[in-house]
Amino acid sequence: GAGVSQTPSNKVTEKGKYVELRCDPISGHTALYWYRQSLGQGPEFLIYFQGTGAADDSGLPNDRFFAVRPEGSVSTLKIQRTERGDSAVYLCASSLNRVVGRSSYNEQFFGPGTRLTVL
């Protein structure tokens, strides 16, 4: 089946501009995550949705960052007044809670990412 998709794949913008990044999760996955990854580093958690609500937004760096998932499927990450330090690859992942024996887990499946460059 179709995996997680993200658009655009690349976004170049100027400092101070507003950008929106879109994520289309795997159909039926209730959980959705946004991460950002800088070169040579692991993913940095930004926000987690369970259904339509942001269950944990503790990773958002400041109030310029906001994300929505109005119908519990597609999500949009919004960045206002972009700064050069926002340049990174923004990754989206989705998961479905699974139970194996007495263990439950959420294997996260990642999209291809959006490379954001702020000039």
Added chain:
Amino acid sequence: ELKVEQNPLFLSMQEGKNYTIYCNYSTTSDRLYWYRQDPGKSLESLFVLLSNGAVKQEGRLMASLDTKARLSTLHITAAVHDLSATYFCAVAPRSSNYQLIWGAGTKLIIKP
């Protein structure tokens, strides 16, 4: 502070050799994930380890989990060039059903 440490962070090896990547973590957990990332690409799930003593194998890669030692290993047998990538481990703390704590990644280069 929850920490996940991988070592080595960089590994260059010849084809045909064996090697092991280590993932140590500081929190109580019985769920650990290994991912692969090719340059410029996204993260691909390799293994999900759900209990102490769990072992999973796929081709030349084998992952294991020791929850008492808080250690997972990713063993590469008879490495081939196609396995060149960055490998990440990620730990799910027992206190959370969604959070992942990520290692910094191990960049693996396998020379033909």
